Amino acid sequence: MIFDWRFTLEITPMLLRAFLVTVEATLVGMAIALVAGLVWAILRRSRRRLLTGAASTLIEFVRSTPLLIQIYFIFFVLPEFGLQFAPLTTGFIALGLHYSAYTAEVYRAGIEGVPKGQWEAAVALNMGRYRMWRSVILPQALPPAIPALGNYLVAMFKDTPMLAAITVMELLQTAKLIGAQSFRYLEPLTMTGVLFLLVSLLSSQFIRRLELRFAVRP
Amino acid sequence: MDTLELMKNLLPGLKITLVITLSSALLAFVAAFAAGLARLSKVRLLRALALVYIDFFRGTSALVQLFWAYFALPLLGIELNAMTVGIVVLGLNIGAYGAEVVRGAVQAVPRNQWDAAAALNFTHATAMRRIILPQALVAMLPPFGNLLIELLKSTALVSLITLSDLTFEAQVLRASTLRSAEIFIIVLVIYFLIAQALNQGVKMIEKRFTLGRDYGVIE
Numbered sequence: 001m002i003f004d005w006r007f008t009l010e011i012t013p014m015l016l017r018a019f020l021v022t023v024e025a026t027l028v029g030m031a032i033a034l035v036a037g038l039v040w041a042i043l044r045r046s047r048r049r050l051l052t053g054a055a056s057t058l059i060e061f062v063r064s065t066p067l068l069i070q071i072y073f074i075f076f077v078l079p080e081f082g083l084q085f086a087p088l089t090t091g092f093i094a095l096g097l098h099y100s101a102y103t104a105e106v107y108r109a110g111i112e113g114v115p116k117g118q119w120e121a122a123v124a125l126n127m128g129r130y131r132m133w134r135s136v137i138l139p140q141a142l143p144p145a146i147p148a149l150g151n152y153l154v155a156m157f158k159d160t161p162m163l164a165a166i167t168v169m170e171l172l173q174t175a176k177l178i179g180a181q182s183f184r185y186l187e188p189l190t191m192t193g194v195l196f197l198l199v200s201l202l203s204s205q206f207i208r209r210l211e212l213r214f215a216v217r218p
Numbered sequence: 219m220d221t222l223e224l225m226k227n228l229l230p231g232l233k234i235t236l237v238i239t240l241s242s243a244l245l246a247f248v249a250a251f252a253a254g255l256a257r258l259s260k261v262r263l264l265r266a267l268a269l270v271y272i273d274f275f276r277g278t279s280a281l282v283q284l285f286w287a288y289f290a291l292p293l294l295g296i297e298l299n300a301m302t303v304g305i306v307v308l309g310l311n312i313g314a315y316g317a318e319v320v321r322g323a324v325q326a327v328p329r330n331q332w333d334a335a336a337a338l339n340f341t342h343a344t345a346m347r348r349i350i351l352p353q354a355l356v357a358m359l360p361p362f363g364n365l366l367i368e369l370l371k372s373t374a375l376v377s378l379i380t381l382s383d384l385t386f387e388a389q390v391l392r393a394s395t396l397r398s399a400e401i402f403i404i405v406l407v408i409y410f411l412i413a414q415a416l417n418q419g420v421k422m423i424e425k426r427f428t429l430g431r432d433y434g435v436i437e
Contacts, residue, residue: 057359064367064413066374068385073406077399158279165378172282176289185289193278193286200277 008187011178015191018174023092025170026157032096033156034149037103041111042133043103057103064103067217068162075166091163091170099156103149110145112139146214150207154200161192171195219397225404231387231406238301238373239412242309243366249313254320255346270315273432275314281375283307289381306378312369323354356427363420367413373389374409384408 043055062070071094074085085093114137122132164173177186256268271383275283287303327350335345377386388405392398 066371161281
């Protein structure tokens with residue numbers, strides 16, 4: 001069986017539409033990861049031992065268990081406790097929470113990179129904790145973290161096909177469906193791979209430029 | 219069925235998960251060194267081939283690679299069983315990430331180590347084997363440890379190409395008992411424990427390799 005270009009052309013619009021769902025899942029997931037990760041990172045700097053310990057354990061646990069099981073957990077277990085989400089929403093939450101464990105580490109590195117004198121200066125100026133984080137620490141901690149966050153955006157993008165396991169009609173699930181209906185898996189799956197490859201390669205180029213832009217100045 | 223019995227039902231799956239993790243780790247290790255060193259080769263063709271391999275496996279999603287190898291490859295006349303597909307695809311996938319680790323670590327060894335080896339009349343190959351790699355290896359171990367955990371986590375994906383690993387068995391058990399909460403918590407904890415064990419293992423190897431070294435260790 002050889003590669004059928006006409007069939008490929010025929011299914012391309014369907015795949016592109018599904019690709020939008022993939023992009024949507026990535027962007028919403030990343031938005032959650034960016035916010036939640038920052039919360040974990042700040043909690044880890046809290047003065048309360050219990051809070052820092054809980055945040056560290058949670059991050060470690062999320063990072064060392066498979067995303068697929070976490071997706072299943074949110075999809076199958078939470079409804080037993082009255083929390084039921086649509087498949088795509090489940091995907092947003094799972095991707096967002098999973099990657100928040102990674103972004104938290106990135107933020108932590110950024111925060112630890114802020115010189116000690118800056119914290120002391122904020123205290124000396126009698127700033128409240130909120131003012132200190134907002135006006136002194138974060139503006140210095142975040143820019144160096146941007147390229148690493150970009151890498152996790154690409155990693156998350158490549159993890160979205162897992163949502164096919166809970167019937168989200170993203171790229172891979174659509175390719176699978178086309179394959180099942182037409183008995184031709186070669187073209188839809190190859191096109192799926194090509195789309196992922198194109199976007200990943202382009203975005204890693206973009207991240208390389210970000211790295212130059214936000215490189216820490218000595 | 220009590221919790222202990224649930225666990226007993228998950229055991230065959232656990233065995234498959236462990237077999238896949240270890241086999242693909244072995245393949246990934248070999249692939250990482252082959253591609254990482256090829257990237258540094260003087261032969262342009264080798265460099266290009268390694269780059270294509272690395273970009274291809276890092277640029278597409280692991281699950282898409284698994285599906286492609288399992289569903290599309292047979293249409294091109296290459297039929298592999300699910301176990302082989304799982305081990306080969308995951309091994310090559312993590313190997314591509316490992317190749318960049320190998321390349322980075324070898325490049326991080328100070329230039330004068332090469333010069334010293336040349337001054338002592340070492341051939342390029344001997345210098346690489348006896349002088350450069352032993353130092354680079356120390357720098358590779360922590361990122362390799364992280365990749366090993368990534369590999370363990372991605373083995374869950376083989377359940378989607380019909381392999382009955384831990385994740386697959388959990389799904390089967392959930393369908394037959396409907397005790398989702400218990401089953402998935404057990405499975406999450408099992409993965410967590412395996413990850414901790416792998417972490418400890420890598421730390422032990424790290425200790426072994428840095429034993430008695432107070433120089434030549436790359437920070």
